[in-house]
Amino acid sequence: MRDELLLGIDLGTSSIKANAIDRHGRSIGIGVAPTPFVAGQHGVDMTISALFGAVQDAVAGLGALASRVAAVGVASMGETGTLIDAEGPSELPLVAWHDDRGSEIVRELVDAFGVSEIQRRTGRQPRSVTSVAKLGWLLRNGYSGRGTWTGVAGATVWKLTGAIAQEQSLAASSGAFDPIAGSYDEEILSALGLDSLAWAPARRAGTMMGLLSRPGSAWSGLPEGIPVTIAGHDHPVGVIGSGGDSTEVIDSMGTGEPLVVPWEASSPAAAHPAWPGQMGDLTITSWPGTERFMLLWETLRPGLAMRHLQRALGVDRSDIEFSSIRVEAEPLSLPQLLAMQDGEIPADVLSAQPEEAWAATLEGYAHAAAQAEENLRALAGVTGTTLLIGGGLRSRRWVEAKLRRAQYPVEMAEEREAVSRGAALLAGVAAGWWAPESYPPADTIPLSPGSAVRKGMGSRA
Template sequence: MLVGLDVGTTSSKAVVFTAAGRPVAQGRSVTPWTTTVHGAEMDPTAVLDSAREALANALAEAPDGTVVAVGVTSMGESGVLLDGRGAPLGPVIAWHDTRDRAEVDDLVATVGAGPFARHTGLPLRGQWSLTKHRWLLNHHPQLRDATRRLNIAEWVVRGLGGEESAEQSLASRTGWLELSTRTWWPDALDWSGATRALMPELVTAGTPLGRITAEAGLPRLTGAVLTVAGHDHQAATVGVGASGPGDELDSCGTAEALIRTVPIGLDGAAVEKLASAGITTGWHVLADRWCLLGGTQGGLALQRILALLGRTSQDLPDLDREALARDEPPVTISGVDEDVLTVSGVGSGMSPAHLWRAALEAVTAQAAHVHSAMSAVAGDHHTLVVTGGWARSQALLEVKRRVLGPLRSPAVDEAGARGAALLAGLAAGVYADPAEFPALD
């Protein structure tokens, strides 16, 4: 058996799979964020304990058999600073925390949005690791004694007994990695107060990184091969079989993320154009390819409209049928990616189905804008796979088909964990290469 662990923003999800890629057990635990005067952060030891709890919960439900390997994927940007003995020195800042506004402003003034995007593949905004690192050094002087910096999945693998590493898709979310050369960018390191020595060896997801030790406190996993399975969005592309050139995953959760796999080699102008549209370009979890990632708040907008209508997810089948039976409504919804939604054109004869149809059209138009921005630079997509909680809406899938073209929507609950498990199988030799990964039923 194989285990995939997805350490996410709200929870850690551990899923046990057969070598054929079928889930047989799962466990979950809450990601232990706390709110301080500065913002959202957590104790590195607490997130490691949470990961262990999710694994233990999954194993308690798993059938008899040997677990061969464990892969760990996680949210990006957040990281852990360690001393020479491997002990954490300070808090993990949440990737979405905004305490680093002054650092972002300084980076804009010092480096500039265009050069930053060309070097890193990232839009210059307050999300990436380097500005949070500089904030930490300015506010926690003891962190200047750190000798190692790890991303969350890398920290969990180390805590389970594995070797230290810097996985390339997670490294691409830091602002320190130069996209074109796949090496650490000296100017970004210097600006943030980091050094090359702080960074472990760069690896690709699926690289074997030792085995789980008895000290991890998970007896059934002792001896299992460990690997870092990279950034959660990219791991999900592996989990649903959408990681070939031109494949695109549309993950429809509270936030909607579009992840497209592309060949290496977009030039600086193309990368900067993507960044100006809010789209990141980075190294993929799989070798020899890049990944484009853009997003909207489409799922959140749908939640707001559903609540406005006094409906719940249980009402979706009926609401979807009614919405599809209507012509495109005169009512429009704007502000999908803003704090306030604006509904216009409400007249007599309007029904909940009209408003729901308008919401589906609005969020799909927003996703199509990101999709088209990718295609304008990288060419047409090859296949489109739609997953996530909102993929259960048949009306949303129908609107997406009309706007974006043919798609498939496989039945998979934890795509990131499945991708992590398959990459664990690669690390352990269960699969000789990604071409052997089992397809979804």
């Protein structure tokens, strides 16, 4: 039917979005609900019931459009998840990806395997953000659980279909998954005492992972029997939704700011590159819907730092963004930025005028990203444009800071809801509307290095 729509659900750090798009890839309606993370005694987490309630609220925001949905794709933040058994999801708290619980688990892994071996096995740094660190902490601190581990996207798919599923790029965020081999590392799981649990098999984004069940239809208001897929980790899915391709560097500006480049794992020896010391946190993951891979640089968390700074300064975000537009400032250093991401605001930042502190922080992030992009281009051999995507594009001050440092042509994605759009596009693959990467085009705005944003729109074929 020509009036059918695709639904992309984005389970983000700050909000949950349900985006209905048509056959041309255009958003027809969107529902939004806040992600119900709360700060508690041990850190930041949410309950499974609160998550499901927020998803239900976001879908309800579509109104009558929900009845026209022909397929559903779910994208989500990585790392955060739960265990599901025959009775349903456990009552384990859903620990936020940026929560630092599990640092001791990471130290155990490093002692057992060494950093370079963990990188070789998993394509990523050993970090507390990984699922195994969070799950290990929970099971050692008074929580019990059994069943199959999957992420919050998988839990939402279970609620809709009754099927337990996982997707490749989200499995890669577990800290115990080899993205090249496509399998979980039993030795890592065994070393942490997690091998008695099941881990949902990782499948390619766009695969039909279940049909919307009668209970799922009653809960969501979506039609029974339609295909549901997991679209993947939010950053890779945002690349799809914004029209990014394998010739570019994609800079995803948001709570986290990964830089994305294509990665060719042509042989086992080349599959897991040796990380240069200055590169920081590099991650190999799947290019959603395909057999290819992407490399992400994941050191920066601008949204966290700016949130901490905003609270410390006691300013309104929109006001400080406006007042900082024409302020010149020296960029903060990477160590200063990393401290701010942990909530530690340097004294010299706090003593500056608010607009100067804000401008210096954005200049610092632009400088750090520009240096990382240069290294990534050399590592991956990418010579194409730089594509800016994500919610951070709403900050004119941040975009202009990036343009001052640009060495390659820069484009800005017109699509602001890239993750939910990408999830909907992959739902179209599950529904048979199109083949992977034969999606309706996305629009971009070309920008000139060293100048302000120009109005205009270019179509990406």
